Amino acid sequence: MKILSVTSEVFPLVKTGGLADVTGSLPKALAPLGIETTSLIPGYPAVMRQLTSAMPLVTFDSLLGERASLLHTRVEDLSLFVLDAPALYDRPGGPYVDETGADHPDNWKRFAALSLAAAEIADGVLPGWVPDLVHTHDWQSALTSVYMRERGCMTPVVLTIHNLAFQGQYSAKLLGNLGLPPETYSMNRMEYFGDISFLKGGLQTADAITTVSPTYAREILTPRFGMGMDGVLNARVSVLRGIVNGIDLDVWDPSSDPHLPRSYDVNSLRRKRENRAVLLKEFGLDPSHPGPVFSAVSRLTWQKGLDMFAETADEVIRHGGKVIVFGKGDHEIEQALLNTASRFPGRMAVHIGYDEPTAHLIHGGSDAIVQPSRFEPCGLTQLYALRYGCVPVVSRTGGLSETIIDANDAAMSARVATGFQFHPVTTDGLRLALRRALHAYADPKMWARLQNQGMKAKFSWERSAQQYAAVYANLVRKSGPISAAAPADLRRATI
Ligand code: ADP
Ligand code: GLC
Numbered sequence: 001m002k003i004l005s006v007t008s009e010v011f012p013l014v015k016t017g018g019l020a021d022v023t024g025s026l027p028k029a030l031a032p033l034g035i036e037t038t039s040l041i042p043g044y045p046a047v048m049r050q051l052t053s054a055m056p057l058v059t060f061d062s063l064l065g066e067r068a069s070l071l072h073t074r075v076e077d078l079s080l081f082v083l084d085a086p087a088l089y090d091r092p093g094g095p096y097v098d099e100t101g102a103d104h105p106d107n108w109k110r111f112a113a114l115s116l117a118a119a120e121i122a123d124g125v126l127p128g129w130v131p132d133l134v135h136t137h138d139w140q141s142a143l144t145s146v147y148m149r150e151r152g153c154m155t156p157v158v159l160t161i162h163n164l165a166f167q168g169q170y171s172a173k174l175l176g177n178l179g180l181p182p183e184t185y186s187m188n189r190m191e192y193f194g195d196i197s198f199l200k201g202g203l204q205t206a207d208a209i210t211t212v213s214p215t216y217a218r219e220i221l222t223p224r225f226g227m228g229m230d231g232v233l234n235a236r237v238s239v240l241r242g243i244v245n246g247i248d249l250d251v252w253d254p255s256s257d258p259h260l261p262r263s264y265d266v267n268s269l270r271r272k273r274e275n276r277a278v279l280l281k282e283f284g285l286d287p288s289h290p291g292p293v294f295s296a297v298s299r300l301t302w303q304k305g306l307d308m309f310a311e312t313a314d315e316v317i318r319h320g321g322k323v324i325v326f327g328k329g330d331h332e333i334e335q336a337l338l339n340t341a342s343r344f345p346g347r348m349a350v351h352i353g354y355d356e357p358t359a360h361l362i363h364g365g366s367d368a369i370v371q372p373s374r375f376e377p378c379g380l381t382q383l384y385a386l387r388y389g390c391v392p393v394v395s396r397t398g399g400l401s402e403t404i405i406d407a408n409d410a411a412m413s414a415r416v417a418t419g420f421q422f423h424p425v426t427t428d429g430l431r432l433a434l435r436r437a438l439h440a441y442a443d444p445k446m447w448a449r450l451q452n453q454g455m456k457a458k459f460s461w462e463r464s465a466q467q468y469a470a471v472y473a474n475l476v477r478k479s480g481p482i483s484a485a486a487p488a489d490l491r492r493a494t495i
Helices: 018-033 045-049 107-122 138-150 198-205 214-219 230-235 269-282 306-318 331-343 356-365 381-387 398-403 409-413 427-441 444-456 462-478 489-494
Strands: 002-006 036-042 055-063 066-075 078-084 133-137 157-161 195-197 208-211 240-242 293-300 322-329 348-352 368-371 391-395 420-422
Touching: 002 018, 002 107, 018 036, 018 078, 018 133, 018 462, 036 107, 045 078, 055 107, 066 107, 078 107, 107 133, 107 138, 107 198, 133 138, 133 462, 138 157, 138 198, 157 198, 157 462, 195 198, 198 230, 208 214, 208 462, 214 240, 214 398, 269 293, 269 356, 269 444, 293 306, 293 331, 293 356, 306 322, 306 331, 306 427, 322 331, 322 356, 331 348, 356 381, 368 381, 368 427, 381 391, 381 398, 381 444, 391 398, 391 427, 391 444, 420 427, 427 444
Parallel strands: 002 036, 002 133, 036 078, 133 157, 157 208, 208 240, 293 322, 293 368, 322 348, 368 391, 391 420
Antiparallel strands: 055 066, 066 078
């Protein structure tokens, strides 16, 4: 089976968060099941720089008004189509924001073009390569199925929601610029509270909708977590399901991680101490102090709740521990964390930044990873924490609630506990969970058991890849031969 995956980021080429980890590792897990994935990604500078050899396949003279070409390349185990469109992607900054952190003003066009190129591929623009199914991810590629259905291309589409907070909401005035007919401004397509939403268009036109944990799949049906989209999701609940993310066991492996000064496994956990010493040095913390290191590696946004850690980090320090926060995001949250750190020199460090090797070192050298998310579709950091023998302290929400087993008495005696959960998700809740974790740390036997149980927990992609494969197979079986419908007017107008 041939899959076209359409994504705005993919590890190891371009990453701002867990989406890249998932789109980079799922294809590898699907391959042994006979599923060949090729991922379509934008040709950002970071991507173009890493292409050593790329084969041009087709050129669009005017993809939403811009010249663009599709290239094919392979990077490690990944097969990639790269949409090379300098007017859209060749600029400083990241995939979504400029150097000052402001959204690129033409994001609507940048990601609509990505989706339109995907629809072209699904519709047969590449001689000899037509996918059996298209897999889109989040709002950035959600328009793919809208474009496909507009032109009568009925190839099945799976849309995965990684984060409902981002919906691609724009003025309805843009419809014409998107090459879409006025009828798409309707309840059962893209109309969204007087605007249009790329994500809603995808939710209405995909054949199956998945999200990245069963708990989040239930949560998003409620007004509290539905972010305005719960009505649409309830209407489509029969095609919605949750499949929990796996992790890439090769990229995140403490026994072979090139970013760790000292490698270790479940039988040599003592070696973590050497990584801890390097970590403390790197973050300018007092190495003579014996207490545990509680760390967070995260985007610093409201979702992640680290403002609550700014208010509770003193709890760790009062119990003799140290705190490290590494991340980037909202200025106010960064500032709140920096202010707390300034009260505890040598004991708490906050570094604002984004850097893969440092993220690995923090997992390799910390004792606990703190993740007090207000909502969390799946979360990968807590899974990396488990694999690296860190004990996660997490809020009970979304994927966190089903991947971490709270160290209550029952779970401890059943020898299945892996971390600490708290609910409700408040500062007091977090403070209490930190206190419980610190008490557990004071009992070396209990801590070692938690580490052991966490390191043995299974979060490979195997089971989840099988679930995706079943979703794909079911849709491909149901769909007739791939439509060779005559190109719609849209196509003449834009390509
Ligand atoms: P989200 O995708 O919502 O940010 P996840 O937990 O799913 O949350 O994935 C986060 C990914 O981003 C992980 O791979 C994590 O290591 C990485 N990450 C987060 N912050 C940083 C950072 N400051 N530097 C490097 N990697 C980071
Ligand atoms: C999103 C979510 C996160 C999830 C990731 C990958 O960024 O916030 O919870 O793990 O996507 O699916």
